[in-house]
Amino acid sequence: MKLTILMYHKIDEVPPDARYPGNYVSPDQFAQQLDALLEWGYQTITFEEWLRYRSGGSWRFRARPVIITFDDGYTCFDRNAWPALRQRDMTATVFLVAGQIGGTNAWDSDERQEPLLDAKRIRELQNEGVRFGSHSLTHVPLARVPERHAMRELSESRSQLGDLLDAPPDVFAFPFSNQSADVRRLAREAGYLAAVRGGGRMNARRTDPYGLRRIKPEPDMTIARLRRVLFFERYFSLS
Ligand SMILES: [Zn+2]
Known part of the structure; x- marks a missing residue:
């Protein structure tokens, strides 16, 4: 069984002054992608379910597994993504920057600043079924900072988010997908049980759980293109 993990950032129309339009997928496109995934036999699962399967559990899903992830925790997740997911009975994992809860994407100083989910709304979304993971404390590229700094980003974000969510998160998303064997x-x-990066591939049961790969739907990716990517990865890739 191969695991598909999709990586999104912002579900919104691309603003004219966006510096990195590749991080946007429009609400219409997103809804079409969800409908297509369901039509192709995908079912959203959680990281917990994948890890249980990976450590020897049996496969109890009738469909192809997909985990839908959102990096940074923008409020447009709440406005545009979560209603579309809920309507289809689908789940998602959002990776939060612990030092910017209720703030903005301050780490992207050259990008337009967008609001991030605040603590109250994060707890409400958790009660509604959204899963949360850590995306570090300040969104630094962990393989490019001294090891002590990287460790602080990993462990302090885990404990701060643990206070917010009542349990420390099990999954980490590497900022900028920047990672190495040391960082893994x-x-x-x-204390994390898994971590995700980019990489554009699916994952096999033997894939390093601290280097899980994600496929990023780009704003110009058509449904036909997404279908080709997933088909190729499922049947021809050796990942
Ligand atoms: Zn990020």
Whole structure:
């Protein structure tokens, strides 16, 4: 069984002054992608369910598994993505920057600043079924900072989010998908059970759980193109 993990950032129309339009998918496109995934036999699962299967559990899903993830925790997730997911009985995992709860994408100083989910709304969304993971404390590229700094980003974000969510998160998303063997080891030492990067591939049962790969639907990706990517990965890739 191969696991597909999709990576989104903002579900919104691309503003004219966006510096990185590749991080936007329009609400219409997103809804079409969800409908297509359901039509192709995909079912959203949680990281917990994948990890249980991976450690020897049996496969109890009737469909192709997909985890839908959102990096950074923008409020447009709440406005545009979560209603579309809920309507279809689908789940999602949102990776939060612990030091910017209720703030903005301050780490992207050259990008337009967008609001991030605040603590109250995060707790409400958790009660509604959204899963949350850590996306570090300040969104620094972990493989490019000293090891002590990287460890602080991993462990302090985990404990701060643990206070917010009543349990420390099990999954970490590497900021900028920047990682290395050392950083993957630190993620394990900090107590995470899994971590995700980019990479554009699906995952096999043997894939390193601290280097899970994600496929990023780009704003210009048609449904036909998404179908080709998923088909190729499922049947021809050796990942
Ligand atoms: Zn990010």
